[in-house]
Amino acid sequence: NKTGYRNFPMVPRVVFGQGSFAQLGDILMPKRRNSNAPFIFLVDDFFEKNEVTLCMPLMYNDKVFFISANEEPKTGQVDTLVSKIQEEFEELPSGIIGIGGGTLLDLAKAVAILLNNNGLAQDYQGWDLVSKPSLYHVGIPTISGTGAEVSRTTVLLGPEKKLGINSDFTTYDQVVLDPDLTKSVPKEQWFYTGMDCFIHCIESLKGTYLNAFSQSYGEKALELCKEVFLEDVPSSESRDKLMMASWHGGMSIAYSQVGIAHAMSYGLSYLLGIKHGIGNCLVFQHLEEFYPEGVQVFHKMMEKHNIQLPKGVCADLTENDFDILINVALGMEALWENALGKDWKEIMTPERLKGIYQRI
Ligand code: NAD
Ligand code: ZN
Structure with missing residues (x-):
């Protein structure tokens, strides 16, 4: 090859x-x-x-x-x-x-x-x-x-x-x-798992690995997510759309990668057992420096659906806990390279990463 x-x-x-x-x-x-x-x-x-x-x-x-x-x-x-x-x-x-x-x-x-x-x-x-x-x-x-x-x-x-x-x-x-x-999915879970798709789109579309294959799926999924979470009332039509958004979002990352929210969410899941959907949301809300537009839209969606994320999740962690979070997250090299480019290690230092975790 x-x-x-x-x-x-x-x-x-x-x-x-x-x-x-x-x-x-x-x-x-x-x-x-x-x-x-x-x-x-x-x-x-x-x-x-x-x-x-x-x-x-x-x-x-x-x-x-x-x-x-x-x-x-x-x-x-x-x-x-x-x-x-x-x-x-x-x-x-x-x-x-x-x-x-x-x-x-x-x-x-x-x-x-x-x-x-x-x-x-x-x-x-x-x-x-x-x-x-x-x-x-x-x-x-x-x-x-x-x-x-x-x-x-x-x-x-x-x-x-x-x-x-x-x-x-x-x-x-x-x-x-x-x-x-x-139909029977409770509202909060609908939002958290739906945001997994939204975040797949943002991380794929803003990543350095982006290509026309991924972009074509990612853009469609993002458009559907925006309709579902910003415009539609829950209905059979919006359920159809979100199911297809999930499909396209998955296809988009198949040929690229996810990014910072996923890398950091893996840490939260590993150390604290926090589930993927909510973990991504907990991280993504603080990533405005990296995904300014995406985070702004995310806050609008939270507001529209009156979603309250837990606070102080990392408040009582020890230094050793932070080290585990940082090690797990920084271990996801491809995700960081996709998000920040080849020189990602100079951009995302352990100290800077800790600063973001401390806000969660
Ligand atoms: P989930 O499967 O963990 O389910 C979340 C909750 O929703 C559970 O309480 C479940 O009982 C409930 N639920 C599911 N369907 C329901 C329904 N129709 N009505 C009422 N309740 C319902 O949620 P998820 O967010 O879909 O999955 C998270 C998992 O997916 C994580 O383990 C994550 O690692 C994995 N994941 C895998 C991939 C992959 O490509 N393989 C990608 C992203 C996430
Ligand atoms: Zn995901």
Whole structure:
């Protein structure tokens, strides 16, 4: 490869439309290998505890695991699920279906990889360490914003690091985009996960890695985010738009990178367990020096939807805590290079970074 352009996979099949979830049974049918090879459904436990009907097309010995999204996915959690599935069924499943937000979408991707690759999930955290194709897997988002439904990574908290399994086999084989599934998302969560998409756009469009491929997706996603969060009233139309914004935002970063908010939010997640969406918002509000227009629009959106972010999150941290935050964040080299250019280390010193964390 003389030029070094990345040759990355895309989701080969996607259904979009209100109520399209009802087609899942037909989509899975030709992928059923035999009656002993089940489909395993990994579903956000919101759909177990609440009266929201999700009529899953179960057949034969298909199995549903309801899983909490209260904590971000962990490598150990993936390993446990994989062993359970291997112990319970004689045959490899026909496939894995992930239904939920970024947490469940990432879990399902990782389980599909590990069912066809030996070892532990932590062995594959990094870039292109997966050697064999994953099991057939289907992603069905129930909240919009992360872009996990299109991305070639699954972000996992491991024993030593929070890092994605980035590989050509991570990407879903099939995605079902049914905006009706997002009807029940509470307002604050809608905002935080939606802002993940908005921040993907800003970080991609303002980054030094920008190219026409990323720009074309990023601009569309940004336009949709502005309509959804500044103009529209919540409606079926705005749910449609946000679902497509998430898709385009994910596509935009596929061929570029995210930036400062993501690097810093990884630190907050690693040290304090703060979730991705809200973590990005906590950081992004203080990044006016780096993303002046984006931060201004963000404040307008917060105001319009009356969102109050927690304050004093880093107030009681020790020096050692700050060192951890700074190390995790500065470890994300590509993100900083994208945001600030090749000389990023001279621009973002540990002291300056600490100053931003102290404001959170
Ligand atoms: P999430 O999956 O963590 O869910 C957030 C909350 O929303 C949970 O309480 C969940 O139960 C609830 N929820 C989801 N759908 C709902 C519905 N329809 N109705 C009511 N409640 C619902 O949220 P998220 O922000 O989508 O995902 C965050 C995760 O995504 C993080 O772990 C992050 O690392 C990951 N992520 C991955 C990628 C990627 O490319 N793989 C990109 C960005 C973020
Ligand atoms: Zn993100």
